[in-house]
Amino acid sequence: MNFQQLRIIRETIRQKFNLTEAAAALYTSQSGVSKHIKDLEDELGVQLFVRKGKRLLGLTEPGQALSSIVDRMLIDADNIKRLSADFTSTNEGELIIATTHTQARYVLPPIVARFKQAFPKVHLILQQASPVEIAELVSHGEADIGIATESLTGYPQLVSFPYYRWEHSLIVPQGHQLSQQKTITLSDLANWPLITYHGGFTGRSKIDETFRQAKLTPDVVMSALDADVIKTYVELGMGVGIVASIAFDPERDRRLQQIETSLFGENVTLLAVRRNHVLRGFAYKFIELCNSELDIKVVREAALSEVA
Amino acid sequence: MNFQQLRIIRETIRQKFNLTEAAAALYTSQSGVSKHIKDLEDELGVQLFVRKGKRLLGLTEPGQALSSIVDRMLIDADNIKRLSADFTSTNEGELIIATTHTQARYVLPPIVARFKQAFPKVHLILQQASPVEIAELVSHGEADIGIATESLTGYPQLVSFPYYRWEHSLIVPQGHQLSQQKTITLSDLANWPLITYHGGFTGRSKIDETFRQAKLTPDVVMSALDADVIKTYVELGMGVGIVASIAFDPERDRRLQQIETSLFGENVTLLAVRRNHVLRGFAYKFIELCNSELDIKVVREAALSEVA
DNA sequence: GATGCTTACGATACCCGTAAAGATA
DNA sequence: TATCTTTACGGGTATCGTAAGCATC
Numbered sequence: 001m002n003f004q005q006l007r008i009i010r011e012t013i014r015q016k017f018n019l020t021e022a023a024a025a026l027y028t029s030q031s032g033v034s035k036h037i038k039d040l041e042d043e044l045g046v047q048l049f050v051r052k053g054k055r056l057l058g059l060t061e062p063g064q065a066l067s068s069i070v071d072r073m074l075i076d077a078d079n080i081k082r083l084s085a086d087f088t089s090t091n092e093g094e095l096i097i098a099t100t101h102t103q104a105r106y107v108l109p110p111i112v113a114r115f116k117q118a119f120p121k122v123h124l125i126l127q128q129a130s131p132v133e134i135a136e137l138v139s140h141g142e143a144d145i146g147i148a149t150e151s152l153t154g155y156p157q158l159v160s161f162p163y164y165r166w167e168h169s170l171i172v173p174q175g176h177q178l179s180q181q182k183t184i185t186l187s188d189l190a191n192w193p194l195i196t197y198h199g200g201f202t203g204r205s206k207i208d209e210t211f212r213q214a215k216l217t218p219d220v221v222m223s224a225l226d227a228d229v230i231k232t233y234v235e236l237g238m239g240v241g242i243v244a245s246i247a248f249d250p251e252r253d254r255r256l257q258q259i260e261t262s263l264f265g266e267n268v269t270l271l272a273v274r275r276n277h278v279l280r281g282f283a284y285k286f287i288e289l290c291n292s293e294l295d296i297k298v299v300r301e302a303a304l305s306e307v308a
Numbered sequence: 309m310n311f312q313q314l315r316i317i318r319e320t321i322r323q324k325f326n327l328t329e330a331a332a333a334l335y336t337s338q339s340g341v342s343k344h345i346k347d348l349e350d351e352l353g354v355q356l357f358v359r360k361g362k363r364l365l366g367l368t369e370p371g372q373a374l375s376s377i378v379d380r381m382l383i384d385a386d387n388i389k390r391l392s393a394d395f396t397s398t399n400e401g402e403l404i405i406a407t408t409h410t411q412a413r414y415v416l417p418p419i420v421a422r423f424k425q426a427f428p429k430v431h432l433i434l435q436q437a438s439p440v441e442i443a444e445l446v447s448h449g450e451a452d453i454g455i456a457t458e459s460l461t462g463y464p465q466l467v468s469f470p471y472y473r474w475e476h477s478l479i480v481p482q483g484h485q486l487s488q489q490k491t492i493t494l495s496d497l498a499n500w501p502l503i504t505y506h507g508g509f510t511g512r513s514k515i516d517e518t519f520r521q522a523k524l525t526p527d528v529v530m531s532a533l534d535a536d537v538i539k540t541y542v543e544l545g546m547g548v549g550i551v552a553s554i555a556f557d558p559e560r561d562r563r564l565q566q567i568e569t570s571l572f573g574e575n576v577t578l579l580a581v582r583r584n585h586v587l588r589g590f591a592y593k594f595i596e597l598c599n600s601e602l603d604i605k606v607v608r609e610a611a612l613s614e615v616a
Numbered sequence: 617g618a619t620g621c622t623t624a625c626g627a628t629a630c631c632c633g634t635a636a637a638g639a640t641a
Numbered sequence: 642t643a644t645c646t647t648t649a650c651g652g653g654t655a656t657c658g659t660a661a662g663c664a665t666c
């Protein structure tokens with residue numbers, strides 16, 4: 001058994017059992033691919049692929065059982081290389097953060113600034129996406145770190161960590177009737193047209209849930225992907241905004257007024273990395289800049305779960 | 309990077325950085341070992357070992373970081389071989405169960421009988437040991453399955469499953485005063501000389517804890533490793549026995565009487581396997597015979613945690 | 617001087633790619 | 642017939658072990 005054989009097994013599966021394409025993907029000859037598979041099967045004494053004559057059609061039962069282990073071994077081989085690179089490295093490279101508007105616009109700027117100062121040679125890419133897309137991006141290795149409030153749990157390939165906690169607050173035009181009220185109840189709100197986030201974004205699920213439990217039907221006249229859009233329409237008087245507290249900036253948003261409220265409970269923004277994968281050192285530093293409790297040891301060990 | 313290099317790294321660490329012994333353990337030349345290490349270090353661009361002149365003294369920081377990953381890769385390589393062997397196999401091989409007296413004597417016999425019937429060619433070894441020893445045996449791969457009521461949690465290298473639940477009961481000579489009483493309290497018991505298990509065996513900790521919480525000091529006149537010894541001395545009138553309920557056999561123990569009691573609460577006997585390790589198919593079958601909820605899928609997936 | 621690591625070197629085995637042949641759609 | 646896989650074969654390379662040289666204790 002050698003690594004080339006394992007790579008060939010993995011690639012053959014990825015290329016839907018077409019040895020010619022597997023060979024092309026690995027920049028090698030297809031005769032070699034064929035022979036390697038045969039050799040490995042002989043060594044293990046098991047057929048890994050279902051064959052019909054000379055064509056490969058799929059995985060046998062042992063093939064399936066081995067496939068996931070093969071994957072992990074190749075991931076580990078990569079991990080070893082990445083770890084080593086990190087020790088030699090001059091802190092150069094690329095870091096891809098997949099995140100939502102809310103984070104990119106209101107939370108990350110100071111962190112990015114500090115990161116850039118510490119690692120000027122790292123090419124930092126902020127990839128804006130929806131929470132579901134973020135989970136997918138990180139799962140497939142197209143992003144190193146994902147940050148979002150929704151959707152990051154429930155993916156077995158991801159390991160997530162609490163980043164920070166926050167609440168929603170209300171945004172109204174200056175002098176709005178609600179800003180005079182001492183206390184605001186959910187039923188009060190249900191009487192106003194509301195503008196808030198789209199489903200699946202920035203804690204919208206929590207808002208819906210809160211109304212649902214109170215057996216109220218909110219009048220959401222408009223939903224947007226980000227607080228900037230929401231605030232624009234609140235300024236136009238189209239309704240009362242519900243946004244993340246952090247999205248209000250008294251300096252810029254002078255024509256608006258923020259009303260703190262705990263009506264919708266607490267949200268937790270999560271930070272996710274790919275399970276079983278090692279990141280470059282500066283990636284862990286970025287996470288630590290986000291939340292100092294998440295140091296390299298905590299994050300890496302959790303991601304590698306129990307290597308023993 | 310190849311497997312021989314990884315094996316050499318692991319063995320060198322195991323042999324306390326003596327390349328000569330590492331070579332001997334791997335049945336290869338020590339010059340080859342030396343070269344392999346050098347080659348791998350060159351390929352990764354990192355020193356893995358701390359050197360003083362020509363001698364190796366220990367692991368560098370990158371060496372430590374890589375070591376655990378290397379271990380897992382080699383474990384996975386083994387897993388692949390074991391899985392394959394299992395598919396070709398004619399259900400021959402060896403199965404080592406590390407367990408306590410209580411299990412071996414009172415619980416496992418019917419299971420062993422059924423197992424032997426199903427897998428006549430498997431050489432089954434019941435290795436009797438203390439709970440702590442059992443955990444060690446399984447951790448080090450010297451046993452495939454560990455069964456005990458104590459000590460099996462808290463080892464990161466082990467994955468444990470609840471096997472069955474049971475309680476302690478009292479054992480007294482026929483006609484003993486306690487057997488006339490309607491109800492028996494803890495303070496009643498504290499007035500009698502007691503005979504029960506040694507510390508760390510068969511729920512003894514639970515017994516101690518129960519007395520401690522009731523602020524009573526039991527008069528344990530004798531402690532033994534197994535119920536047979538305890539029963540012998542109870543027969544001699546030396547005291548009241550506290551043993552696992554299953555350890556009483558009305559047929560054999562005619563001169564004794566069992567008194568069911570829930571004074572000491574419930575105990576859970578656990579079944580443990582080594583994390584990240586695949587077992588032979590018949591080993592999973594043994595576990596399934598113990599508890600039908602623990603089928604191969606449940607146990608293997610839990611042991612491999614998330615291979616993704 | 618004994619033990620332990622590295623380097624040099626030759627034999628062997630392994631891996632790869634070309635090419636031809638056979639199978640499948 | 643076009644696509645795909647297997648087998649055969651030759652060149653190149655990597656690996657292994659012996660042996661010699663050198664450092665450490």
